Amino acid sequence: MSDHLTLDQLGEQSFAIRHIGPDEAQVATMLRAVGHDSLDALMAAAVPAGIRQELPLDLGAARTEAEVAAELAALAARNRPLEPMIGLGYHGTLTPPVIRRNVLEDPSWYTAYTPYQPEISQGRLEALLNFQTMVADLTGLPTANASLLDEGTAAAEAMTLVRRARPKAAGPFVVDADALPQTIEVVRTRAAAMGIEVVVADLAEGLPDGEVCGALLQYPGASGRILDPRGLAEDVADRGGLLVVAADLLALTLLESPGELGADVVVGSTQRFGVPLFYGGPHAAFMAVAQGLERHLPGRLVGVSVDNAGHQAYRLALQTREQHIRRDRATSNICTAQVLLAVTAAMYAVYHGPEGLKAIAQRTHRCAAVLAAALQESDVEVVHGAFFDTVLARVPGRAEAVVAAAREAGAHLRLVDADHVGVSCSERTDLDVVASVLGAFGVSAAELPEIDGRTPDALPTELLRRTAYLDHPVFNTHRSETAMLRYLRRLSARDYALDRGMIPLGSCTMKLNATTEMEPISLPGFADLHPFAPAEDAAGYRELVTQLEGWLATVTGYDQVSIQPNAGSQGELAGLMAIRGYHRARGEGARTVCLIPSSAHGTNAASAVMAGMRVVVVKATDEGAVDLDDLRAQCETHRDDLAAIMVTYPSTHGVYEDGITELCRIVHEAGGQVYVDGANLNALLGYAKPGEFGGDVSHLNLHKTFCIPHGGGGPGVGPVAVREHLAAYLPSHPVHPDADRREGIGPISAAPYGSAGILPISWAYLRLMGGAGLTRATAVAVLAANYVAVRLREAFPVLYTGHNGLVAHECILDLRGLTKATGVSVDDVAKRLIDYGFHAPTMSFPVAGTLMVEPTESEDLAELDRFCDAMVAIRAEIDRVAAGEWTPEESPLRGAPHTAEAALSGTLGYDAMLAAFPAGADPDKYWPPVGRIDQAYGDRNLFCACPPVEEFAAG
Ligand SMILES: *Cc1c(COP(=O)(O)O)cnc(C)c1O
Numbered sequence: 001m002s003d004h005l006t007l008d009q010l011g012e013q014s015f016a017i018r019h020i021g022p023d024e025a026q027v028a029t030m031l032r033a034v035g036h037d038s039l040d041a042l043m044a045a046a047v048p049a050g051i052r053q054e055l056p057l058d059l060g061a062a063r064t065e066a067e068v069a070a071e072l073a074a075l076a077a078r079n080r081p082l083e084p085m086i087g088l089g090y091h092g093t094l095t096p097p098v099i100r101r102n103v104l105e106d107p108s109w110y111t112a113y114t115p116y117q118p119e120i121s122q123g124r125l126e127a128l129l130n131f132q133t134m135v136a137d138l139t140g141l142p143t144a145n146a147s148l149l150d151e152g153t154a155a156a157e158a159m160t161l162v163r164r165a166r167p168k169a170a171g172p173f174v175v176d177a178d179a180l181p182q183t184i185e186v187v188r189t190r191a192a193a194m195g196i197e198v199v200v201a202d203l204a205e206g207l208p209d210g211e212v213c214g215a216l217l218q219y220p221g222a223s224g225r226i227l228d229p230r231g232l233a234e235d236v237a238d239r240g241g242l243l244v245v246a247a248d249l250l251a252l253t254l255l256e257s258p259g260e261l262g263a264d265v266v267v268g269s270t271q272r273f274g275v276p277l278f279y280g281g282p283h284a285a286f287m288a289v290a291q292g293l294e295r296h297l298p299g300r301l302v303g304v305s306v307d308n309a310g311h312q313a314y315r316l317a318l319q320t321r322e323q324h325i326r327r328d329r330a331t332s333n334i335c336t337a338q339v340l341l342a343v344t345a346a347m348y349a350v351y352h353g354p355e356g357l358k359a360i361a362q363r364t365h366r367c368a369a370v371l372a373a374a375l376q377e378s379d380v381e382v383v384h385g386a387f388f389d390t391v392l393a394r395v396p397g398r399a400e401a402v403v404a405a406a407r408e409a410g411a412h413l414r415l416v417d418a419d420h421v422g423v424s425c426s427e428r429t430d431l432d433v434v435a436s437v438l439g440a441f442g443v444s445a446a447e448l449p450e451i452d453g454r455t456p457d458a459l460p461t462e463l464l465r466r467t468a469y470l471d472h473p474v475f476n477t478h479r480s481e482t483a484m485l486r487y488l489r490r491l492s493a494r495d496y497a498l499d500r501g502m503i504p505l506g507s508c509t510m511k512l513n514a515t516t517e518m519e520p521i522s523l524p525g526f527a528d529l530h531p532f533a534p535a536e537d538a539a540g541y542r543e544l545v546t547q548l549e550g551w552l553a554t555v556t557g558y559d560q561v562s563i564q565p566n567a568g569s570q571g572e573l574a575g576l577m578a579i580r581g582y583h584r585a586r587g588e589g590a591r592t593v594c595l596i597p598s599s600a601h602g603t604n605a606a607s608a609v610m611a612g613m614r615v616v617v618v619k620a621t622d623e624g625a626v627d628l629d630d631l632r633a634q635c636e637t638h639r640d641d642l643a644a645i646m647v648t649y650p651s652t653h654g655v656y657e658d659g660i661t662e663l664c665r666i667v668h669e670a671g672g673q674v675y676v677d678g679a680n681l682n683a684l685l686g687y688a689k690p691g692e693f694g695g696d697v698s699h700l701n702l703h704k705t706f707c708i709p710h711g712g713g714g715p716g717v718g719p720v721a722v723r724e725h726l727a728a729y730l731p732s733h734p735v736h737p738d739a740d741r742r743e744g745i746g747p748i749s750a751a752p753y754g755s756a757g758i759l760p761i762s763w764a765y766l767r768l769m770g771g772a773g774l775t776r777a778t779a780v781a782v783l784a785a786n787y788v789a790v791r792l793r794e795a796f797p798v799l800y801t802g803h804n805g806l807v808a809h810e811c812i813l814d815l816r817g818l819t820k821a822t823g824v825s826v827d828d829v830a831k832r833l834i835d836y837g838f839h840a841p842t843m844s845f846p847v848a849g850t851l852m853v854e855p856t857e858s859e860d861l862a863e864l865d866r867f868c869d870a871m872v873a874i875r876a877e878i879d880r881v882a883a884g885e886w887t888p889e890e891s892p893l894r895g896a897p898h899t900a901e902a903a904l905s906g907t908l909g910y911d912a913m914l915a916a917f918p919a920g921a922d923p924d925k926y927w928p929p930v931g932r933i934d935q936a937y938g939d940r941n942l943f944c945a946c947p948p949v950e951e952f953a954a955g
Contacts, residue, residue: 012064016773019512019765020780021860027780029861030787034806039779043687046782046806048658051693057555057686057771065516068767072760076525078540083411083433084277084530087390087424088222089151089180089750091250091272094427098481099274099347102488103340105522107709110340111498111513113505114300114713117840118315119307119831119897119928123491124343124712125314128302130474131270131346133945135286137469138252139266140259143944144288145299147270147342147714148334149566151246152186152750154267154285155179155216157298157332158244159187160610161265161289162214163196164331165296169240171211172197178204178221179246182750185734187216189746193577193612203227207235214241219258220251223383223422224368224390226460233262242293249273249286251388253354253361256465264290272426274348275341278521278757279541280531280750281566282715284342294318294942298332300713304947305938308895309902312947313930317938326602328615333569333606336703336718340711351484354470360427364389365457367425370448371434373455378443383420386460390424392416393441406440412533413437472946494929495712496839501926502859502867504788506810506842506852507601507652509682509704517707517764521757531751535737542737545753548763549719555766555774556678556698557689558721562730563702564747566754568679569603571699571718572646574731574748576611578697578722579644579673581729581745591671593638595645597626599653599846604646604677613643624653624800626663635670642670648677649690650808652846653800654785654854656683664694673697678721681705682856683782683809686775690721697722706762717755717762780857781809784864788853791868795875799850810854812847813871819849822881823888826851829874834897835918836870837926866919873918886910892918897928 017023022030027039036042063071084092095104103109115121115128128146135144148154159173173191175184177200184200191198201208203217204227215236220226229245236243244265245258250272252258258266271283289297295318303317349357365388372382372391381394395402396419403415411433414422423437431452435445470476478484497503503510520526525540535542549561565571576594583591594608597618605615616638619630626647635642645667650656657663664674676695682705684690690698702708703716710716722730732744733752741752753759769777789798789811796813815826826849830840842852855864874893881891888894890909895902902908903916917925 014062014773015065015768016062016776019514019769019773020777020857021863022780022784026861027783030783034783034786034790039776039783042783042786043779045804046802046808047656047687048803050661051688053557053687053689053692057774059551059554059766059771062770062773063767065768068764069516069519071767072520072764073523075540075544076520076523078543079525079529080537081524081528082407082533082537083428084426084528085411085424085437086414086530086532087422088182088414088532089269090277090280090530091424092426092428093272093274095274095276095344096348096351098484098488099344099351100522102485103344103347105518106492107499107513108492108495108497109343110709110711112495112712113503113508113510113710113839114339115316117830118313118933119930120496120834120839122314122929123494124339125302126491127343127346128339129314129946130350131284131342132302133472134346134349134470135288136945138249138257139247139288140257140467141263141266141288141290143294143297144286145297145301147338148285148287148299149338149570150281150283150750151180151267151269151285152183152747153570154287155183155244155246156187156190158216158265158267158287159191159196159214160194160332161293161296161298162242162244165293166213166240166242169213171213172199174199174201174207174212174215176203176217176221177201178223178225179216179218180222181734182747183246185747186750189748190610192746193580193610195612203232207232212236212239212241214244216244216246219245219247220388220390223392224387225384226255226386226388226463228463229258229261229263248388250357250361250364252465253358253469254365254459254465255388255463257467259288259290260467264293270342270345273345275344276527276757277530278527278755279529279538280753281755282338282341282758284338284345296331299334299337301944303938304943305934307931307933309931311930313933315933315935315938317942317944327605328609330602330606333573333603333610334567335569335603336567336716337714339713340715343712347488349470350475350478350487353475353479364425364427364429365459366452367429367434369455369458370431370452371423371425371437372458373451374438374443374445374448375441377451380441380443386458388459389426390422393421393423394419395421395441402440406437407534409436409440411437411440412530473949474946496926501837501839502855502863503839504841504853504855504867505839506654506812506854507679507845508710508842509854509856510710511707511856512858513707513709513761516768517761520760520764526757526760531756532735538737541753541756544759544763545756548759551766552700552719552721555685555689556700556721557691558698559724560727560730561719561721563717563719563759564731564733564749564752564754565699565718565720566749567714567716568699568701568718569607570748571720572603572607572677573610574720575675575697575699575722576607576613576644577745577748578720578726578729579675580611582673582726583643588671590641591643593641594643595631595634597647599624599651600646600648601652601677601679608646624651624655625657625659628659628662628666631663631666635666635672639670642672644673644675646675646677648680650680650683654807654810654812654852655800655802656808657802661694679704680809683778685778686771687778691723697726702762707765708758708761715755715758717758777857784855784857784859785809785811785853787864788855788868792871795872799847810852813851813853815851816849818878822878824878824881824891824893828893828896831932832874832877832893832896833870834928835916836873837922838867838870870919897931899929899931900927902931
């Protein structure tokens with residue numbers, strides 16, 4: 001008899017019990033409530049037998065948090081981030097530690113959701129307004145969005161904006177031959193799908209003859225050359241087109257703004273404003289437009305409005321969720337953007353201010369000027385006389401040797417061709433770096449300080465900046481770290497994120513973003529690598545990506561995965577492009593019809609249009625399922641031109657539809673491909689694989705199912721997974737580290753691995769959970785949704801259920817009856833939830849007048865009950881309206897959310913305690929910083945930059 005347990009018997013701490021909220025006892029309680037004996041029994045009852053996978057997930061055993069941290073550190077150590085001087089839109093930068101730790105690494109920023117509930121998102125909305133103001137000022141155009149996915153896709157969006165805004169302009173879209181090479185390729189991929197003609201030309205020679213719908217100029221160019229945009233702007237305008245300028249924001253602190261010089265649209269990346277290189281992303285791109293074009297802007301636009309007390313308040317303007325409303329007429333398919341990175345870049349400008357940014361730009365330029373002068377003094381030819389940060393050196397026949405020597409000396413340079421080397425300086429460059437680069441050219445660096453003293457600037461004098469920028473107080477106040485820390489804290493304290501409580505957003509899967517998953521992204525091996533560094537210096541990333549793509553293929557049942565798309569919307573486009581490529585290769589290019597059920601996510605229709613397809617809507621039955629009779633009829637009508645169907649599974653109604661296998665059969669028989677939108681994979685992992693039950697292609701959302709945080713509206717990763725016959729049509733990239741992936745349909749993102757820097761998060765999640773942990777997570781997610789449905793069905797009818805009366809991982813609460821009877825709307829319920837300390841569920845998607853609740857596996861029973869209790873209490877409040885005790889207008893439901901000021905005002909027609917503490921006094925109460933915001937006011941009075949300070953004082 002032993003008096004102790006052995007190490008083996010003690011076992012190891014499993015991560016799954018940290019990730020999954022409810023413990024065994026809580027799971028048992030919840031199972032009793034939903035009437036099933038075990039998780040197995042629940043899942044057997046919920047998931048249609050026809051789609052169940054037979055074998056457990058084969059991912060190997062789960063690892064501990066300590067093991068995964070060590071594995072990722074080892075992978076990071078196999079990357080060699082040298083001094084990043086390749087340029088091409090990616091530059092060395094120094095993330096101020098106060099911003100790194102208190103934004104990028106702070107859950108109050110990174111676990112927030114997209115600010116659709118503006119009253120509880122004022123902090124990030126202010127940060128994004130700072131971003132828009134910064135971009136508008138520097139580009140010299142009045143309206144900027146916040147944000148786009150990367151510079152390449154921003155340029156492609158600009159091209160489609162030109163087509164929308166100038167429908168009558170004929171002729172090609174002309175792209176500068178000195179544009180970033182990856183931008184040219186992303187634009188080509190998009191243009192091919194939409195049938196837009198693209199011509200690449202040296203714009204130093206002027207526009208090609210004939211009609212032109214628009215042109216894109218890189219300012220400064222990839223080679224470092226700086227063309228004056230003025231003549232081009234006039235020429236494009238004369239031909240009825242629009243000029244797009246892709247600009248470098250840091251350069252714009254010294255060079256005149258493109259807006260001032262005639263540009264209609266300016267795009268670019270804000271990476272070098274303090275955002276780590278991350279081997280290509282995530283980074284926030286931007287777009288700014290001239291007056292008159294704002295209603296064509298893709299992506300999100302933050303605007304200023306007022307709340308119910310007349311105080312100024314921020315919210316998303318104009319095209320809020322516009323894909324959901326405009327669908328195939330949307331301006332673009334962008335949904336998830338790059339909010340966390342936009343906040344980081346904006347804060348970099350807030351911290352440095354206009355003088356600080358200018359000094360950084362001047363130092364960067366000095367290094368380049370000294371480098372160029374030293375090369376020339378040693379008879380190395382420098383191609384351009386004027387430049388900002390990039391020196392193009394001509395070294396006939398020696399370029400490869402110079403780049404190799406620089407690599408030995410610790411710097412990555414750009415190998416342009418056999419005779420040319422590009423060297424881009426950055427905030428990180430100093431004279432020591434310049435000296436080692438000179439060494440690689442075989443040039444002595446003995447007298448650099450003297451050269452610095454006698455070498456004039458090499459900026460083009462006719463383009464020196466004369467217009468002011470960033471004069472708003474926000475960019476001129478927070479200079480000390482103390483001030484900055486408090487500003488960051490003040491903003492994040494205004495917001496409700498997962499660090500405060502549950503965010504039960506249907507379709508968005510707001511689950512735990514574990515610290516062990518997050519920490520590795522800051523390791524220098526992952527954070528500081530340039531995306532075009534030689535493959536040998538990125539061995540850790542390659543292994544991580546290969547494994548992650550392999551695991552994602554395993555869990556989805558597909559044959560090949562590409563992690564290149566940097567949001568779900570981009571995964572959709574990539575998947576549809578694969579279908580397009582497949583049909584065309586078989587001589588069936590006429591297949592261009594894309595069937596989409598009426599309940600689909602809005603991005604689906606928008607992506608189909610971007611892939612050059614025509615959207616045809618398939619009806620739903622009264623039970624919310626795809627109407628198979630209508631589907632058969634549509635397939636018959638489109639027998640010759642059917643390209644695909646896009647279905648979400650489980651459906652956006654939160655139900656496992658039985659008809660899915662039959663649906664796949666019908667579409668395949670008609671010659672179409674089946675696209676399964678995999679955003680709802682959290683209900684499938686371990687139980688069913690789309691690649692096995694009939695899908696040909698899916699995208700996944702790593703920022704939903706696989707734990708990448710939403711970051712307040714991005715970053716995301718939207719891998720595309722395909723069966724073998726579509727594998728040849730996955731995204732390629734001209735400088736892909738894997739030589740087999742260089743040729744193909746072209747890139748969907750600017751970098752070969754898209755948002756590579758956040759892939760360690762999902763890698764860690766899969767490794768920490770193992771197959772059994774993932775499977776249990778799915779079952780608990782389904783259990784939690786059913787538990788909420790059961791607890792709330794008396795108060796609010798559950799709109800759709802499937803098998804045995806069960807829902808999948810989310811449920812839709814139908815408020816339409818109550819609204820009709822009492823005048824209390826979904827908005828009122830959503831805002832009242834704030835008073836109870838919750839973020840609202842998804843509102844009015846996919847059905848208007850409803851709330852869609854997705855609790856996820858990460859919320860424990862206490863939090864689930866707190867939410868259900870709040871909803872039941874709100875129902876009781878609605879009943880008081882129904883009973884005539886309050887009119888809807890004068891009820892606490894319409895008055896919600898209540899600020900402290902409102903509660904203390906003495907003007908409420910009901911008890912102040914009921915207003916502010918409806919669930920009882922609470923020392924940890926979250927107080928919304930503003931009251932109910934007037935959406936219409938903000939759209940009528942569109943204002944999208946930082947408001948003058950006096951307006952706040954007056955408010
Ligand atoms: C979230 C979501 C998308 C879009 O993903 P983004 O990353 O936001 O572009 C597409 N389809 C469904 C069903 C989704 O829930």
